[in-house]
Amino acid sequence: MKSHLPDRYDPETVEPKWNQIWDEKKTFAPDTSRKETFSIVIPPPNVTGNLHIGHALNHTIQDIIIRIERKKGKNVVWVPGMDHAGIATQVVVERELAKEGKSRTDFTREEFIEKVWEWKKHSGGMISKQQRLLGESVDWSKERFTFDEGLSKAVIKVFRTLFDEGLIYRGERIINWCPVTKxxxxxxxxxxxxxxxxxxxxxxxxxxxxxxxxxxxxxxxxxxxxxxxxxxxxxxxxxxxxxxxxxxxxxxxxxxxxxxxxxxxxxxxxxxxxxxxxxxxxxxxxxxxxxxxxxxxxxxxxxxxxxxxxxxxxxxxxxxxxxxxxxxxxxxxxxxxxxxxxxxxxxxxxxxxxxxxxxxxxxxLLSTQWFVKIESLAKPAIEVVKSGKVQFQPKMWEKTYFEWMENIRDWCISRQLWWGHRIPAYYAPNGDMVVAESLEEAISLFEKKGISVTKDTIKQDEDVLDTWFSSGLWPFSVFGWPEKTEELKQYYPTSVLVTGFDIIFFWVARMIMNGLKFMGDVPFQKVLIHGLVRDKDGKKFSKSLGNVVDPLDMMSKYGTDSFRFFLAAVLPEGKDILFDESRLDGYRSFCNKIWNSSRFIFMNLPEDFSPIEPNLDSLEDTDLWILHEFDQMLGRYEKAYSGYLFFEMANAIYDFVWGSFCDWYLELTKARVYGNVTPESAEKARQVLVSVLKKSLGLLHPFMPFITEEIHFLLESKELAKTEFPKAYGVSETSPAVVRMELVREIITKIRNMRAELGVKPEKKCKVILKCSNKELKVMMERESKSILQLSKAESLEFLDSYELKNTDSVGAFSIGEIILPLEGIFDFEKEKQRLEKEKKQIQSEMEKLENKINNPSFLEKAKPDVVEKEREKYNTWKEKLESTVRALEKIGQSI
Missing domain, CATH: 3.90.740.10 (Valyl/Leucyl/Isoleucyl-tRNA synthetase, editing domain)
Structure with missing residues (x-):
């Protein structure tokens, strides 16, 4: 095996390539051979919409869940779709007609609806194309539209059933009336x-x-x-x-x-x-x-x-x-x-x-409209949440749900539009009315009442149904209800609903009520509520404020993987996200780190390399240590996932890949893979590098599907999306190898910190003396001396039982001994002291300004809480810098 990665990662090439491959291979179609099912339905965005920052967050969360559950061996289906968006769509089409100097009333109802369908065919549904750009692993063959024939049939069936049971009525009540859209x-x-x-x-x-x-x-x-x-x-x-x-x-x-x-x-x-x-x-x-x-x-x-x-x-x-x-x-x-x-x-x-x-x-406005008597439907929907059959996460949102449901009012479901599901009520010339699922059935019902009507004399109600009426059936209508389909049997109830808190009342509650009423079961087991995405100052995104962020721009500028990882990594449980574009650059650097580290590994694999699972009994200390680090990270990752804490998952894998794997293990093994040791040691290092890389890609994949798929395919020539969820290696934290390597890491870190605090530049190589009487440590340190010298930028390493200190020596302690850096001749103590004194004064000046500000009653009264908190954070940062500078001055003072 000898694969090649280009010099740099190019999202513009990789992302469309994998979207096409996934489509052609139908990678995300459900695997019905698997017994355990897992299903999610996407909250259907409006057909008129574009991918906005809220969609990007919501869909990224769902995709992370779906990709993980697929890897866990389940028969997974993620159903995409769109809402016909009655008012929004009609407004858009009427606006287009106005450009031609025409209005809706220049056409018959049927002609206007034809124009809406024509608009949808050519311009509507742009958002589904944008979802593909986001890398969503949905089964596009199952894409649904709330105005599809099958879903429309479900809507009429539900209306008829509720009407026959006396739960839908026509009456006069106060409603929200828009005088512009009428x-x-x-x-x-x-x-x-x-x-x-x-x-x-x-x-x-x-x-x-x-x-x-x-x-x-x-x-x-x-x-x-x-x-x-x-x-x-x-x-x-x-x-x-x-x-x-x-x-x-x-x-x-x-x-x-x-x-x-x-x-x-x-x-x-x-x-x-x-x-x-x-x-x-x-x-x-x-x-x-x-x-x-x-x-x-x-x-x-x-x-x-x-x-x-x-x-x-x-x-x-x-x-x-x-x-x-x-x-x-x-x-x-x-x-x-x-x-x-x-x-x-x-x-x-x-x-x-x-x-x-x-x-x-x-x-x-008091108006005659169609309403649903909601109280009897609400009671069982309240009970399933109280009993825990439906769980809100975070749990605090249950209170919001209960407050609304326990004070619920009848729901106005009629809209004075032409685009939408037309209310299936039919009127005879004498004013009599029947509700039927078709015109033919309506005529038959009138005849049974002794009223003679024809297709020409019967009139259907002019109003259409509220869009939420049809989307409230979404979890079962998308699977073919009212037909008893195999998909409905397999995938209902769905596993989890991911949504924002702003539609708990209007969508979540209605889906629960409809699911219980028409399916006899809840529509989902968990409701995962996420916050809103706001700008970095905590303000809502608004065109009038000029702070709107286009996800497509961010994806184009930083790469989709960086953008997705950012959304997950900064998502606190149940709280809003503050969108700070500067952080995206950091996650783009993370992508580059993954790419460059993978490229290094690829470059150092021989032509005949064949990956095998590492044999724990024959591995060296550094190898066992990185496998243990992976196991620890995997435990954090899975625990966080069990609570849908995506930011903890992201931070766990980020810390491991960037820190433990790239900055430590890869550096520690460079001498081995370069061939400066035995062939056996080199082979072990390569096997561990490849194994840990593959498993790390598997955990990164739900967050970063494109870059991980590209690297993995070059490693194994098969799609990462369909590989199983990574397993732990089983290396105990009490393993002597792990204990020893933690000590090596402690020593290297301590040397680095000592150099940094004193301002010893990286190019200045100094001697390192380890004062320790532990013979086992000495043997181990000698074995790892090359790594210590390389990673601590040291010139030489000595192990001494005793040592007489000089004024120019810097001394630091580690767990079982002392580290001494002889700095005579390589470090100007007086010059560094002057620099630090100057730096100390600057820091104190900044702290004084901030202290006056955060203690000013006028500022505290007028400023927003988040602004005050930011100023306090700045003060604490300066305080930490001051403490570090003072420590460095104390050390220098001891040496002069």
Missing amino acids: TAISDIEVEYKEKQGKLYHIKYPKSEFKSKDPKTLNQGEYIVVATTRPETMFGDVAVCAHPDDKRYTNLKDKFVFLPIAEKEIPVLFDSFVDQEFGSGLVKITPAHDPNDYEAGQRLKLTPINIMNLDGTLNEFTGKYNGLDRFEARKRVVEELESKGYIEKIETHVHSVGHNQRGGAVIEP
Whole structure:
């Protein structure tokens, strides 16, 4: 065996090559000959989307898990797919039509949907191509789309079943309405932003004073109601106080006059009112506020909807009819002020809901929609988490899940779009309705009811289903449900779900409810929740802030393996990642270290080299030591994996490969592989080098699939992705060889530290004296003297039982003796002392600045906690440098 690695690693060549090989060989297809199964379904990204930093993190985590479980001998399937993304996709296609001067309404519904499919064929689904670039080991033949025929069939089946059981109904409730896209949207599609607005304190005259001029009203003749949306006052049906608020007990059974709307409304009492906010009185506008709607239901009030679907006011607002809501607000306030109904206007910061798709301000609106009665579905979904059948990791996210599930409200599932799963409700000309799985079945159902309809007279509901309705079926619909397929039997329930905390409510919870309802089992056993990726200052990525990171740019600049390893290595459990691009350069260096070390090994293998498993009984101390180090690392790696602690796994393999293997063992064995010892010793070193390299590549592979696959294939001519998970060598930490080598490492490290503290430059070779009476150590040190001399940059090595110290000697202790470095003639103590004194003053100056800063109350009050923490970290770093400098000065002082 004689393979060659190029001088440098070139990701641009290696990555596309292996993506093509994996595709052609169907490397990631499930191996059904294996008994134990392991399955993951990818949270389906939107068909309109591109790979963003959150996807990159989420998919890298999944790929690490999948590649490990495949190596552990399981029948693994990782199912990719995309969500049809109703609103987002329709917006994109309508935007494209607008470029041609056309709109959706220029086409029939069927024609428009054809255009969406055409867009998907040519432009949609870009993200799946980008997933390949990330190196995801999915079975692409199983790629699914929530609008595929089979998945659509599942959606209609579920709707029909829930409707027949009375769990789906059509009714009037408050929903999130987007006046721009003119559709209801889900809670998750509402982004709340802190906005500076106004709080308007409006006078509502008591009924007996309504005839008085508002400008002459005295306190006590009116009540004050504070609102941020005065334009909605036309929909007020009552004013409400808290039952315990003694300020307003005299208003029981009384009425107040609604300004400019020219009507009386009652004063009522309900415990939802916050006595501390504003005047302690709230206007009840049931058609335009969810809390008001609930209160209105309890108080048996009739809602008044004062808004059109495009965000303009309607006929209930009189002269404001047809005005945009924000223009109407301005004019309503002007009229209220001119007539004396405004007591005061305050600047007020409050949370305002915006549509994530386009940014329009959301309007809470009473609307007739389709809903799921969710409470009976939620109860068993709560129990499976409480019992541990579904486990959240970290466990703290269970609290979030329970809080939402135990206070769950009926789910609005209808959307006023053309792109999506159309609601399977059919209407006869007389208004009668049936729910059916097809038009033909609907006609049959009408006939059974004695109603005559035809394909031309029957009308299907215009609305489509919320995208989350179909994605909530994902863990079983992708495997062919409602058909009883072999895949469904094999891979459901799935093994683990990897997702962000932001969709626990809207996706995770719904999958659990649907899985229990339609499969009789949970959809997954574990829910692994990861944090968000933020910029290095802890801010969310945002186009407006200009801090967005494109994963493809990072992959192109640093290589995909470096990027993936970075994401895993900096991922703390349950916390957010701070993205610091400077760290990527370090992981690119790690790739180069792996490549160059592998290249060195390859270059020193003879033509006829044949790898065999090392025989522990015949190995030298350094060989046994590195095998023991591997075993220790493997234990850390597997323990971390059992808890999905990817950063600990990454750090374990990083420390071993860079430190123990490359910096120590490879250096320790160079003399052997160069042929400066016996052929037998050289052969043992080569076998161990190759064996440990192969196993290390196996553990690196889930994190760095491309570079590891390339190196391994040149070693063994077979795909690393399909090799088994590495096993331990079984070298005990009490092995005499390991103990001896740890002592050698201790001595070399101590010599290096002594030189570094004194500032002895690497090119300055000095003598080393080991003062020790241990005869066994002397024999071992003599055997390892070449390695010690080489790695400690020493000129010579002496072993002495006793030694008379000189002032110019530097002395350090190791576990069973002393190390002496005679520095006379090679080191200028006075010059070094001057340098260190200068350095000490500079460090103290920096520390003083930082100390003043972190002890400044004004800074501590204004700065964010993470900024304060960074300044403290800087101070501690300088403090460590000062301590090191002082130690060096003390040593020099002893020598002068």
